[in-house]
Amino acid sequence: MKDKLRKFMMGRYGIDALSRFIFALALILLVISRFYLRDFFYIISLMTILYGYYRIFSRNIDRRYRENNLYLAYMNKLKKLLHKQKYMFKQRKVYRIYSCPNCKQKIRVPKGKGKIMITCPKCRNEFIKRS
Numbered sequence: 001m002k003d004k005l006r007k008f009m010m011g012r013y014g015i016d017a018l019s020r021f022i023f024a025l026a027l028i029l030l031v032i033s034r035f036y037l038r039d040f041f042y043i044i045s046l047m048t049i050l051y052g053y054y055r056i057f058s059r060n061i062d063r064r065y066r067e068n069n070l071y072l073a074y075m076n077k078l079k080k081l082l083h084k085q086k087y088m089f090k091q092r093k094v095y096r097i098y099s100c101p102n103c104k105q106k107i108r109v110p111k112g113k114g115k116i117m118i119t120c121p122k123c124r125n126e127f128i129k130r131s
């Protein structure tokens with residue numbers, strides 16, 4: 001049985017990160033289908049699973065490999081973006097961000113210090129803001 005499976009999988013692509021994502025997505029869709037637009041999400045979920053298997057058994061290894069790389073690059077971008085958002089959110093709690101009216105340089109000042117004179121570090125322009 002195991003041998004048969006190995007023979008069947010010879011020359012076929014197999015599982016990768018994108019496949020795992022596709023199956024996870026199918027599972028989520030299946031759960032959604034239990035609560036909302038039953039038939040619609042059920043069919044979409046089945047199609048997603050079929051597509052997942054299609055990729056695993058595909059003989060076009062090159063193309064599947066490129067798809068997976070694209071997926072990984074996209075996920076990496078998304079991760080970086082989320083990380084940046086989280087960082088900015090933390091910063092906003094402690095700092096206020098102004099942009100210089102003269103050169104548009106972004107300037108970070110600590111919050112809760114009342115009216116302060118801000119000197120732009122780039123063009124030396126001075127302006128008053130409430131922090």
Ligand SMILES: [Zn+2]
Nearest residue numbers: 100103120123
């Ligand atoms: Zn400036």
